[in-house]
Amino acid sequence: MSGAEINKLILACLTVLLVMLLIGNVVNELSHSEPLERNAYVVIPSDEPAAAAAAEAEPGLESILPLLASADPDAGQKAAKRCAACHTFNDGGANKLGPNLWAIVGKEKGTVDGFSYSDAIEDKGGVWSYDDLNAFLADPKGFLKGTKMNFSGISDAEDRAAVIAYMRQQADSPQPLPE
Ligand code: HEC
Structure with a gap:
């Protein structure tokens, strides 16, 4: 193997390594999870739907x-x-x-x-x-x-x-x- 060929081989190996590192980084970034500052969903206390249902029962009905x-x-x-x-x-x-x-x-x-x-x-x-x-x-x-x-x-x-x-x-x- 000539010196130039060895250089190419090393370069190829380094490139592969670099690409793998980059992919690893991206995957890491995507699956990265820190606790959210607040819930992405809202938890409704159980008495609220009942009140909402009661209000829904006769919408706008005048007493x-x-x-x-x-x-x-x-x-x-x-x-x-x-x-x-x-x-x-x-x-x-x-x-x-x-x-x-x-x-x-x-x-x-x-x-x-x-x-x-x-x-x-x-x-x-x-x-x-x-x-x-x-x-x-x-x-x-x-x-x-x-x-x-x-x-x-x-x-x-x-x-x-x-x-x-x-x-x-x-x-x-x-x-x-x-x-
Ligand atoms: C087309 C016929 C019809 C008309 C018109 C009608 N009703 Fe009725 N009504 C019924 C029937 C049939 C029932 C029984 C309902 C059931 O079993 O679901 C009933 C039930 C009732 C009840 C409940 C009775 C019970 O024993 O619990 C009341 C109160 C009532 N009607 C009032 C009225 C009033 C006041 C009007 C006029 C503003 C009226 N209805 C017009 C057929 C009619």
């Missing part, structure tokens, strides 16, 4: 509680004509497409004798509070997914308050108004 005291049951009776195809409101009234609604305020949901309810209403449970009636009448299928009540809802809060005030009166002993 009727402040409206009830001044709501007009007579206007409510007129507005309730929209319900009359399916409901009676008098004592001992018949079940039609929907159940009789005598004394419905404060009554356990889905418990009128002789009416065959959807599973949705029976699963929901609890009594018909003013808030629940408000949410149900605003958006029946939104409040009670799977309900048999085919009614699009009453969008105006004052109209809902009037209908609920009328339903409240249709009872032997009307429920107290909210404070």
